[in-house]
Amino acid sequence: MQFLIRGGRVVDPAHGIDDKLDILTDGGKIVRLGKGLTADAAQVLDASGLIAAPGLVDMHVHLREPGFEAKETVATGCAAAARGGVTTLVAMPNTRPATDCPDIVKLVCGKAAPTGINVLPAGAVTVGQKGQQLTDFAALKTAGVPALTDDGVPIQNLALLRRAMQEAKALGLPLLDHCEDRDMVQNYAVNEGEVSKRLDLPGRPAIAEELQIMRDVMLAEDTGAYVHVCHISTAKGVDIVRQAKARGVHVTCETCPQYFTLTEEEVLRQGAMARVNPPLRTQADLEAIRAGLADGTIDAIVTDHAPHTAEEKAKLLPDAPSGMVGLETSLALALTGLYHTGLLPLRRVLALMTASPAALLGLDKGTLGEGRDADLVLFDPDREWVIDKEQFVSKGRNTPFHGRTVRGKVKYTISRGMIIYQEG
Numbered sequence: 001m002q003f004l005i006r007g008g009r010v011v012d013p014a015h016g017i018d019d020k021l022d023i024l025t026d027g028g029k030i031v032r033l034g035k036g037l038t039a040d041a042a043q044v045l046d047a048s049g050l051i052a053a054p055g056l057v058d059m060h061v062h063l064r065e066p067g068f069e070a071k072e073t074v075a076t077g078c079a080a081a082a083r084g085g086v087t088t089l090v091a092m093p094n095t096r097p098a099t100d101c102p103d104i105v106k107l108v109c110g111k112a113a114p115t116g117i118n119v120l121p122a123g124a125v126t127v128g129q130k131g132q133q134l135t136d137f138a139a140l141k142t143a144g145v146p147a148l149t150d151d152g153v154p155i156q157n158l159a160l161l162r163r164a165m166q167e168a169k170a171l172g173l174p175l176l177d178h179c180e181d182r183d184m185v186q187n188y189a190v191n192e193g194e195v196s197k198r199l200d201l202p203g204r205p206a207i208a209e210e211l212q213i214m215r216d217v218m219l220a221e222d223t224g225a226y227v228h229v230c231h232i233s234t235a236k237g238v239d240i241v242r243q244a245k246a247r248g249v250h251v252t253c254e255t256c257p258q259y260f261t262l263t264e265e266e267v268l269r270q271g272a273m274a275r276v277n278p279p280l281r282t283q284a285d286l287e288a289i290r291a292g293l294a295d296g297t298i299d300a301i302v303t304d305h306a307p308h309t310a311e312e313k314a315k316l317l318p319d320a321p322s323g324m325v326g327l328e329t330s331l332a333l334a335l336t337g338l339y340h341t342g343l344l345p346l347r348r349v350l351a352l353m354t355a356s357p358a359a360l361l362g363l364d365k366g367t368l369g370e371g372r373d374a375d376l377v378l379f380d381p382d383r384e385w386v387i388d389k390e391q392f393v394s395k396g397r398n399t400p401f402h403g404r405t406v407r408g409k410v411k412y413t414i415s416r417g418m419i420i421y422q423e424g
């Protein structure tokens, strides 16, 4: 199957390309990139008025299968990814059973194969994510995991964490860490601050995140391991990473659209729908996140796509689970919040969602070029639309962005040369 994608503005941050070019794909690969291409046998896709970019790489997604199929399955999560322009994703291991051995890696990959999405399961750091016994990192690496993480249940035993870093370093695997001190945050629902005071609820303090980032930075420096801070949300957290990078520590970080778009005030309006870990923070934090994205301290935009059932999210704020879906809205929210506001050039926004996360994980993805996989997203950067959770193909409808007007709409998603999503 050949496709000739004609007349689009090709933006490929990895190669510094931003030009009106045609793209010819054949058998899952990009075979030519150039002006005025022709190919008699190819199906033509008219991309005039659209941006053609590498398929998005989302390195933080909860697909929930095995174990929590009422929230999401690999199939529905991958359909949501396709609708959002995401062609490669890292699936978090907090399933049941957890992805702590090669069998579960194989199971998730097997379920993902027919979807067309490149799903890379991350391996758990500890058996059952219980924080007690390290998994077999070498076996997980052989099974294909790109990284290790106990996301959601961060390791509190520092001797164990230090040994995990030493072993991960020896195998060249990054450690992705959800940075919040568990004793300080318990199962609290909101940021500690004005809103927690107003609601008379205990809060999750920013210091709980910052201490753990500092701890990880120091252990990374000590062991030489590569640590990646998940979903960074506080101003001081960004500053710690900025300073560590300047010292040459191998640390990177990611954030999510909710942290550069919403503040803790959203909890007053939307209750449990705005509950997420780490929690939505203050306006000053939001601005620091935006500054970190602009100056290169923050390396990737991810979703932390965390579907829950309607019943679960209908619980009262202190009892509802944390998390929000994001795969179907991340590109639009990033374009709306960062590009259309003039904060970041388009190329930089796309780099944060393609080439940069691919590079962090050592993946041969996130870029266009002859001979590369034909993973692409074609989108209209200016099209205004209203986010409607009823239109989601994810099982999860838990978004705080329902009803929000955004700019930037995915028209086609192509993975390994096949159209896996087409608008309408």
Ligand SMILES: [Zn+2]
Binding pocket: 151, 152, 178, 230, 231, 277, 278
């Ligand atoms: Zn997390």
